[in-house]
Amino acid sequence: MINKQIFSDMKEQLSNKALFEQAKQHAFDYIDQVEQMPPFPADDALANLSVFDEPVPETIQDGSTILEQLHRYGGPATTTNTGGRYFGFVNGNTITTAAAARWMTDVWDQNSALFVMSPIAGKLEQVVERWCVDLLGLPDDTALGLVGGTSVANMCGLAAGRNAILQKNGWDVNAQGLFGAPPIRVIVNEQSHSSVWKGLALLGLGNERVEKVPADDQGRMLVDQLPELDSNTIVILQAGHVSSGSFDHFDQICERANRAGAWVHIDGAFGLWVAASKSLSHLTKGFEKADSWAVDGHKTLNSPYDCGIVLCKDRVALNQAMAATGSYIQKSDDRDGMFYTLDMSRRARSIELWATLKYLGRQGVEQLMDGMVERAQQFGALLGQEGFQIQNEIVFNQCLIKCDSPEETAATLAHVQKSGVMWCGGSVWQEEPAIRLSVCSWATTAEDVRVSVQALVQAREMARGSLATHK
Numbered sequence: 001m002i003n004k005q006i007f008s009d010m011k012e013q014l015s016n017k018a019l020f021e022q023a024k025q026h027a028f029d030y031i032d033q034v035e036q037m038p039p040f041p042a043d044d045a046l047a048n049l050s051v052f053d054e055p056v057p058e059t060i061q062d063g064s065t066i067l068e069q070l071h072r073y074g075g076p077a078t079t080t081n082t083g084g085r086y087f088g089f090v091n092g093n094t095i096t097t098a099a100a101a102r103w104m105t106d107v108w109d110q111n112s113a114l115f116v117m118s119p120i121a122g123k124l125e126q127v128v129e130r131w132c133v134d135l136l137g138l139p140d141d142t143a144l145g146l147v148g149g150t151s152v153a154n155m156c157g158l159a160a161g162r163n164a165i166l167q168k169n170g171w172d173v174n175a176q177g178l179f180g181a182p183p184i185r186v187i188v189n190e191q192s193h194s195s196v197w198k199g200l201a202l203l204g205l206g207n208e209r210v211e212k213v214p215a216d217d218q219g220r221m222l223v224d225q226l227p228e229l230d231s232n233t234i235v236i237l238q239a240g241h242v243s244s245g246s247f248d249h250f251d252q253i254c255e256r257a258n259r260a261g262a263w264v265h266i267d268g269a270f271g272l273w274v275a276a277s278k279s280l281s282h283l284t285k286g287f288e289k290a291d292s293w294a295v296d297g298h299k300t301l302n303s304p305y306d307c308g309i310v311l312c313k314d315r316v317a318l319n320q321a322m323a324a325t326g327s328y329i330q331k332s333d334d335r336d337g338m339f340y341t342l343d344m345s346r347r348a349r350s351i352e353l354w355a356t357l358k359y360l361g362r363q364g365v366e367q368l369m370d371g372m373v374e375r376a377q378q379f380g381a382l383l384g385q386e387g388f389q390i391q392n393e394i395v396f397n398q399c400l401i402k403c404d405s406p407e408e409t410a411a412t413l414a415h416v417q418k419s420g421v422m423w424c425g426g427s428v429w430q431e432e433p434a435i436r437l438s439v440c441s442w443a444t445t446a447e448d449v450r451v452s453v454q455a456l457v458q459a460r461e462m463a464r465g466s467l468a469t470h471k
């Protein structure tokens, strides 16, 4: 049965635009409040999430009421990634121009699978490919694919490597699968990110049959422990250790891999962008000799969320690994994004990545990275003065600390997470709990760092108090 009421309501919402006006007002309220909000939702905001526990509505609802509900109960239950005092995980802020561009173009609702589905999305994907390759200093004609995040980007790069190695051996893995295939060796920094292990598992390479290379006290692969390499080997390195922020020794390792004909993949989720900074690019020295790279837009580059990037020197290898056919697929001579990623239908991620890079430019990207290392080093200096034990060489944006005992560290973390002043996460470092501060927001100021250090000092006081009474 056709419900004319529903259609006319939908049409009315679109033509009178009141919902967009309302959304704009709510969004502006959020922007104005975010610096005063607790970085992690307060207890009442979390309790209020129960208002969303409703049965599926029977019929159309009032749009304005929906937005109102989201604003009233959703906004307070956010973490303030866009403020200056959220240091959890490696969560980035967003560049205002990019957020606004995304907002505006959301009404376009583009699917970026094929050029014919969205010429603008295809065009901008080509543009950001050239720009990223240029900014990072990668070989000309390096291919780029846009995915949801580095987890998928790692998989895409590793799939390209796997397929290229097997192809050299006369084995078409797309057709024949992995059962009975010539063996591939995989050599991994034992302290790789969890997404690398997940990717290896999904690609049938296994995460236990690989050769794990021990790391030094900063989590960098020990070069002298690297086994003999050959042309049937994938080596996985990282640009930005998720706890310490350290970078593997790309120059020496890639050199050896190149000589042996091995494939090198670099997980550079948040760290790869330092290659665009003159004062930090020593960290990525030699990384351009790798074969594939993964990096996020949504972490240190501060693009909006859902923006991961795979880069691959061998365009054909990436396209072949991501190949798909179908009678309805209309290929063009322009950019067909789906042959660079796992997805077919996707949002037009290229738009906000383009807006991010176009706004920042070369100097903006550099300033962003240099600002993060400055803030992280400020954390290190102030926390050191306050008697916290700094665990890492602060080469980029991570500052890893411990208190006087594992119990005190854990309790301090628990207290600071409830402080309402700043929020950061924990980690395990050398088998003991640690507190991990990750500077990932363009908006973090020197004052934010000072205030956050005070919150940590206070949290440690509370931890000491509660530990003393429990003795």
Ligand SMILES: *Cc1c(COP(=O)(O)O)cnc(C)c1O
Binding pocket: 090, 148, 149, 150, 151, 152, 193, 195, 196, 238, 240, 241, 242, 267, 268, 269, 270, 296, 308
């Ligand atoms: C965040 C991160 C990933 C995973 O990236 P997502 O965008 O969350 O999928 C992989 N590696 C490292 C080092 C990371 O920090």
